[in-house]
Amino acid sequence: MGLPRTFSWLLAGLGPGRAGKGARRAHLYVRPVLPSAQTHHDVVVVGGRLAGAATAMLLARAGLDVLVVDRGRSAIDVPSTHALMRSAVVQLQRWGLLDDVIAAGTPPVRRTTCTADGQVTTISIRPSYGVDALYAPRRPVLDRIVADAAVRAGAELRRGTAIHAVTRDGAGRVTGVEGRDDHGRGVVHGARWVVGADGMASTIAAAVHAPVDVRGTSATAILYGYWSDMTGDAFEWIYGHDACAGVLPTAGGQACVFVAAPPSQVGGGVVAMHELVALASPAHARRLAAARVPPTCVVAAADPASSAGPGVPAGRS
Numbered sequence: 001m002g003l004p005r006t007f008s009w010l011l012a013g014l015g016p017g018r019a020g021k022g023a024r025r026a027h028l029y030v031r032p033v034l035p036s037a038q039t040h041h042d043v044v045v046v047g048g049r050l051a052g053a054a055t056a057m058l059l060a061r062a063g064l065d066v067l068v069v070d071r072g073r074s075a076i077d078v079p080s081t082h083a084l085m086r087s088a089v090v091q092l093q094r095w096g097l098l099d100d101v102i103a104a105g106t107p108p109v110r111r112t113t114c115t116a117d118g119q120v121t122t123i124s125i126r127p128s129y130g131v132d133a134l135y136a137p138r139r140p141v142l143d144r145i146v147a148d149a150a151v152r153a154g155a156e157l158r159r160g161t162a163i164h165a166v167t168r169d170g171a172g173r174v175t176g177v178e179g180r181d182d183h184g185r186g187v188v189h190g191a192r193w194v195v196g197a198d199g200m201a202s203t204i205a206a207a208v209h210a211p212v213d214v215r216g217t218s219a220t221a222i223l224y225g226y227w228s229d230m231t232g233d234a235f236e237w238i239y240g241h242d243a244c245a246g247v248l249p250t251a252g253g254q255a256c257v258f259v260a261a262p263p264s265q266v267g268g269g270v271v272a273m274h275e276l277v278a279l280a281s282p283a284h285a286r287r288l289a290a291a292r293v294p295p296t297c298v299v300a301a302a303d304p305a306s307s308a309g310p311g312v313p314a315g316r317s
């Protein structure tokens, strides 16, 4: 399979002609400028977080030559995919990665509580499908575990590479991707298959004109932080009329405490956190007031298209 036919061309200048002895007839010529990096693979996966890294790991384990590119240089905390439900834990177990999550200090969660109108319902996590607990690893931990597994399986991972387009052959079939690496150099990665795992504002989906089946808008934003004295052995979900909240025990003796509320209400850092948790559940607000305050709370953007970003520091209270 040849390299993708996406040469960029540069008007190189005036060069000396060779029309005859001594002749110096100037003429215009163009010179193809190859991108500074061209590679070719069975599969290029754009986006190296959970979806992309897991896909790359499975394809590499199946024997394919896989390249993963991600514009981010390192994994960051995000509240999405923080509380792993049974199906996610089962997958990690089957892939041989659950032990790594546990070894990272992620505590087992053996109960779920739901609080609504002051009524608490408790559900125990029954052992089934080889899983007797749920987990809430922080995303940098989980993303690294899955990405490392992809690399161990033989996939190549290139961080700091932003893809901006797909390449196509004369028939219009996608033949790879092109973008820039973290030194600003152009790159072209050819592939038999391109996988877009680049989040909700997917460049790849747009480039291949993927049809939109459902388009939604978000009514809430999430404010979250890590408290040191709110731990337990339960995922706690709290449903109020004007705000919902949750407590997710994670590593390091910390729990992620979050509230979901209208975007206009979540900008006030730890103070807003206390007010919103009190709206959802006064009992949880009392626990929060007695716990050690984290240095920052972070707003996860209300716009779904920005959800792969770092969030907006909301400051100290």
Ligand SMILES: Cc1cc2nc3c(=O)[nH]c(=O)nc-3n(C[C@H](O)[C@H](O)[C@H](O)COP(=O)(O)OP(=O)(O)OC[C@H]3O[C@@H](n4cnc5c(N)ncnc54)[C@H](O)[C@@H]3O)c2cc1C
Pocket: 046, 047, 048, 049, 050, 051, 052, 069, 070, 071, 072, 079, 080, 081, 082, 083, 084, 085, 088, 161, 162, 163, 164, 197, 198, 199, 200, 202, 203, 222, 300, 304, 307, 308
């Ligand atoms: C608020 C919220 C809460 C959620 N909670 C849960 C939950 O509790 N449980 C659950 O199972 N799911 C949850 N989800 C859904 C879950 O987060 C997503 O399904 C999952 O994160 C998708 O992972 P991903 O790897 O596909 O994309 P992302 O995590 O969005 O990662 C995309 C990656 O692609 C990279 N990228 C993007 N564009 C480019 C480009 N042009 N070039 C190179 N790289 C690029 C980014 O840097 C990023 O690393 C939640 C989602 C949200 C928004």
